[in-house]
Amino acid sequence: MGEPVSTPPMRSDASEAYRRYLSAVMLHGQASARACELGATDLYALNILRLSGALSPGELGGRAGLTTGPTTRLIDRLERAGYVRRVPDARDRRKVIVEPIGTPVDLDRVMAPARQKVGEILEGYTPEQLDVLFDYFDRAALAYREAAEELSAAGADTDG
Amino acid sequence: MGEPVSTPPMRSDASEAYRRYLSAVMLHGQASARACELGATDLYALNILRLSGALSPGELGGRAGLTTGPTTRLIDRLERAGYVRRVPDARDRRKVIVEPIGTPVDLDRVMAPARQKVGEILEGYTPEQLDVLFDYFDRAALAYREAAEELSAAGADTDG
DNA sequence: CATAATCTCTTCTCTTGAGAAGAGAAATCT
DNA sequence: AGATTTCTCTTCTCAAGAGAAGAGATTATG
Incomplete structure (x- = not known):
């Protein structure tokens, strides 16, 4: 997956720190999925559905970073595993x-350690500091989306 | 690849913001790789080599989140593409x-938009605010690594 | 209306990642 | 020294993602 190409912020070791951070998040995602006996993408998609409720395959695939082909098979797997149900749109x-109709039994147990550790870290910050963090997440997300957009547009230009 | 299972921090929409952020980072990674005509993992590995210098396949694979099998073929691809060279350890x-011996010609061009946008965001923060950000990246990275460790250990227990 | 253009999902083929098994080299133990 | 254990990389098989192509349904246009 897909793995991230970090765009290093400027400080001396900042880019290394940032890279390590993203790497750790993803390794944790893989370990979580393995603990649930699911693929990393499958668990990620399930999480998206839990947070956003029912979605169309197109929406789900887009948010999970998949193209439409793999999305169909992702939903096949989730449906077969009993976590999801396909309902025709009236x-x-x-x-x-795609409706979520279940959750891996040990998902909470699997998520607990990271949730707790990250929670403890966040509790150590003042409200102002938390504002900084989430302000960054918001704006960086937008920046990366726009940058990706530019790249896709530029690529589409030069394609036959 | 692998996609992250975010562990939502506590605030109301914070988990959504956080998820969007990670999602955007990864979509940008995929778009960058496509623009370089590489797989996302391949470009990520190349970035690791650029920052860390020559590494053994084991080290490289570990940092890229790959197991040893796929790592061999990753290096095969990079070698065939002329970005990397295998040298026996004396x-x-x-x-x-694995020594980096080249870089995709348009890597800088591809990375420029994100680098600039993120740079602008970071310039908007005070040094104290930047400290908060990188303090979080550091500690969160550790937290996720530890959490992943616990999951792997617990899984290994219950395995044959 | 009827036809064309667009949209959404699925199917197909090829590349890439996971994991098990194995070969070769080094370290450890007796 | 010789045997065992451990380490590092490679090879092999199977599952998962990318992208092209196609079927069915809706919307827009003449």
Whole structure:
């Protein structure tokens, strides 16, 4: 997955710190998925569904960073595992709605350690400091999305 | 690849913001790789080599989040593309050293937009605020690594 | 209306990652 | 020294993602 190409912020070792951080997040994602006996993408998609509720395959795949082909098979796997159900959309018969209907039994147990550790870290910050963190997450997310957009647009230009 | 299972911090929409952030970072990584005509993992590995210098396959694979099998083929691809060279380690003949010997021509061009945008965001913060950010990256990285460690250890327990 | 253009999902083929098994080299133990 | 254990990389098989192509449904246009 897909793995991230970090864009190093400027300080001396900042880019290393940032890279280590992203790397750790992803290694944890893989370990979590393995503990749930799922692929990392499958668990990620399940998390998206838990937070956002039912989505169409297109929406789900887009948020999970998948193209449409793999998305269909992702949903196949989740459906077979009993975590998800396909429901036809009444208003647009081209569409399907993917409803979460279950959660891996040990998901909470698996997430607990990271949740607690990160929670403790965040508790150590003042509200102002937390504002800085989440302000950064917000704006950086936008920046990366825009940058990705530019790259895709530039690539589409030069394609046949 | 692998995609992250975010562990939502506590605030109301914080977990959503955090998820969007990670998602954006990864989508940008994929777009960057595509723009360089490489896989996301391949470009990530190349970045690791640029920052860390020559590494053994084991080290490289570990940092890229790959197991040893795929790592060999990753290096095969990079070698075939001319970005990397395998050199035998004189002191330990089990080992190989992977040396970066080139970089995709348009890597800088590809990275420029994100680098600039993120740079602008970071310039908007005071030194104290930047300390908060990088303090978080440091500690969160450790937290996620430890949490992943616990999961792996627990999984190894219950395995045959 | 009818036709064309667009959208959404699925199917197919090829590349890439995971994990098990194995070969070769080094370290450790007796 | 010889045997065992450990380490590092490679090879092999199977599952998962990328992208192209296609089927079915909706919307826009003449």
